[in-house]
Amino acid sequence: MRRQKRDMSSRAYDRGYQAGVSGRSQDFCPHANEQQRYNWISGWREGRSDQWDGLTGVSGVHKLRAL
Template identity: 50%
Template sequence: MKRQKRNQIERAFSKGYNAGIEGRSRSLCPHENGNMRQTWLSGWREGREDHWDGFNRAAQAQKLSNF
């Protein structure tokens, strides 16, 4: 848990990825602007693509652990 708090960029990407996988709207991004917003949206886009491509939960978890 402490590692996640230190690396906010990785955390923003994984939160965005999870939101994309779950089909949530990109307008739910918690960041107003800047690098964190761009990172969250990048994760969201990748999550949506993986969802559309039919990735299963194991592939999604593996992908997040590699980031």
């Protein structure tokens, strides 16, 4: 659990992916740090792509990692 909390880059990517899949705007990125913002937006882009491809709900469960 502690390792996951310390890896902020991975958490930023995961949170961005979740925001993208849920349809939130890229403007809601909460990070000011350049590296974390980059990871969040990368996750957001992949999440949006998966949403457009129809990988939401049960069909997209395999893409999510346990948080």
